[in-house]
Amino acid sequence: MGKQAKTAITPTREENFPEWYQQVIKAAEMAENSPVRGCMIIKPYGYALWENMQNTFDGMIKDAGVDNVYFPLLIPLEFMSREAKHVEGFAKECAVVTHHRLEADEDGNLIPAGKLEEPYIIRPTSETIIGDAMVRWIQSYRDLPLKLNQWCNVMRWEMRTRLFLRTSEFLWQEGHNAFETAKEANDDALKMLEAYRAFSEDHLALPVITGEKTEEERFPGADNTYTIEAMMQDGKALQAGTSHNLGQNFAKSIGIKFQSRSGDEEFAHTTSWGISTRMIGGMIMTHADDDGMIMPPRVAPHQVVIIPILREDQDASALNNYVDDLKARLKAANIRVRVDDRDMRTPDKMWDSIKKGIPVRVEIGMREVEEGVLTYIRRDLGKDSKRTCTIAEFLETIQAILDEFHDALFARAVAFREEHTSEASDLAGLKAFFEKDNIGFVRVPVSVMQEDGYEDVMKEYSLTTRCMPFADNGKIVIIGKAY
Template sequence: MSSKPQTAAQGAPTGKAAKTAITPTRDENYAEWYQQVIRGADLAENSPVRGCMVIKPWGYSLWENMQRVLDDMFKATGHQNAYFPLFIPLSFLQKEAAHVEGFAKECAVVTHHRLEAGPDGKLRPTGELEEPLIVRPTSETIIGDAFSRWVQSYRDLPLLINQWANVVRWEMRTRMFLRTAEFLWQEGHTAHATKEEAVEETMRMLEVYATFAEEWMAVPVVRGEKTASERFPGAEQTFCIEAMMQDRKALQAGTSHFLGQNFAKASGIEFLDQNGQHQHAWTTSWGVSTRLIGGLLMTHSDDDGLVLPPKLAPVQVVILPIYRSDEDRARVIEYCRKVAGELRAQRYVDRPVSVVVDERDERGGDKVWNWIKKGVPVRIEVGPRDLEKDALFVGRRDRAPKDKQSIARSEFVASIGATLQSIQDGLYERAKAYREQFTKRIDTKEEFYEYFTAPRVPENAPTPIHGGFALTHFSGDADVEERIKSELGVTVRCIPLEKSEPGICPFTGKPSPQRVVWAKAY
């Protein structure tokens, strides 16, 4: 266990007396801090539709970068994109009993197809549908129907399809990016001739997600399998990646499901094998969503706003001209544009470095804080004196706002790729150290309950963060799991793929094959 103390540079909450761009701070009100970071970065806003959000250009640019990288990774593993209907016939959902039971309470249902004005002039739905339509909560059933037509022979397999889409799950308690009634995602759906191929696909895509989270988002994750109670409805096995946020709660950042033959039998996905025998296909599904933006925010951001990993940042370098007179303005902006061109000629992760020159006629301090709150990795301030020295005044978002230094222009331009990678690597190592610091091996029920029980605090006082990840032996008793969830709000986040030693479950006294990860979660 790491025992390094947190510092402000490591993303630790700052003290009440400190001046921060975001209020409240994390230690004062974490949930409200999260909302204010979104607002300060201009990522999204609430919409007139309850539980839905408007993703603004800065937030959508971040999602586009995530989408581009993931799409390349999917295609590199042989998958093709397609699109399927938003509406799913109710009868389709009823084909797989566990599936409909798992999603029934979250379904939005369309029952009419026309609006007419009543005597009072108000519009009313008329034209009742013969069969209600479900606004897709997920697409296993509608895609399974298509697969049943596309798959006839073993030669048609494997069938590897991905869809970028929106889905609707009628959540009662919503929070932007983390849990909304409508959200954006991708969902992969595949069909295979054998169980072994389908299992291999399930694990391959889990590793794609883990690689993306760690190498692109700079978010360390635990790879593992869900318990039966946390499994995707209708699946035989669900695998996941789990990340720790700065309030020490877990976030499920991606899932990959081995569906067995359950959905193939429900949808009639059959094929003739090499021996001319009819067989049901083995299927998988896997997905990540815009919740990744919320996870990225809660992993790296601080009390001055959003902090973005350079690999995904919509803008990697912002150049801020600083001047007092019109004469200085012309010279400084010309110099800034020249520097921007030189930086764009450099490449980082096989793409030109993304640079913006902020020429808005606003106070320099306001512009600086605007970009700090947006999380841009590198800020460059250029004034008349910098022109004389042919140097740049450089700040990094992973350091304190006042931690800036003058660097010769040629030196900075030549090293921009290394600088961005240094920030990327530092964010990952910082997040990993934080997770290790608040991951604890626990062997008794008493210590487990104490770990997840919030200490009492005076009214209106900051609520201290407690708990984290608990590595505890568990016999797999579903009743125990449900009781702990009810009493503490804590669940088994996953059974890690990286096996640990066998032991004794502290809750039942029964043998346990390995430790599992417990945590409170979003």
């Protein structure tokens, strides 16, 4: 009524984008802040999404000939210092384990005791400890390529955190591959980036620009850093995944060598590549609207929600049988379906499914039961998309509906990105764009990075180079604000 908001989420994107983002997560029950500073609690609905993402991408990793492994959470401090560039990159944000026991003092407070001879750090990434194993596992060119991946948590002591986008602890996969030749390694870095692009676009409906990072944005110790960059609805960029060609840099600093075909001792060429729970943040900021989340169907925890609608004076058994039967048939068709039979008012269930972004909502009341039909609504199109069809028809078309849903989400995101991408030929043009409070990306010739005053402009508008798109053969660099 009067005090009722027009949108399910307040504030709207327009009013306050960062706050809107937090509220979408809260309303969809995906995650919340934890008692541990900077760390999140991923709730069942959010974790189900992550599991689906993992399952899909894990299959792609295995198709690429990579084996899964697991290495320890703790890394000997000394390992870090083996890689000078690594120290530069991560030392400032490492959590350090210095004790291995707690003792009670006279007041009963627990205090750390048993100081460790050598402290451990909690992995910010596992390059060094996996590299240490590679040193032992690789002796001959016959041991190459060696391709390893692990799904795990890592910790980086971030100053400012935001759910999914930047948390001190986050979940990811980190791949670490070693090769005989420079070309193989570079090809591999590009191949894994292509896997990220495919995963992102074909499964998350997240359009990305593939390209190479500029020198200033490159991963410490990498020869090349490749990236997928997405544009959020506020025009900011999100680096959604990176793949690094480390050349022989890493192998040299840690000692990964092998006997080559000619019998000489050579250093391996390595790559590393990762995507994380950050991608979930990207999906939210790309797809969600002022009524909450919109889940891309291929990874959505529930693709279809069935809401039974029953008045108290009606007999539930006929409806229940009808709904159970439909559910079974959808499951048999490999559709992830949920029946919302919770003890809640019907309108509340509907809004709940909207805020959670379940792609297709099916409503079934006695009307439908009597006629052998169902009514469904697409989340992205809203109540005007309401259709009634027979059960048979629905079963036949649901996969196509979900595919169309995916395509529509993707097309909408691409259109947004295109609308908010401009071209400029020089620094003055770049400055003019951001001076006017425009949002989005500006494509400029790479020579702009050489212009006098370039750094001042970048700093003034807090801009960063996002990437040099492959599509432009390294002639263009995309500049924008970023997460």
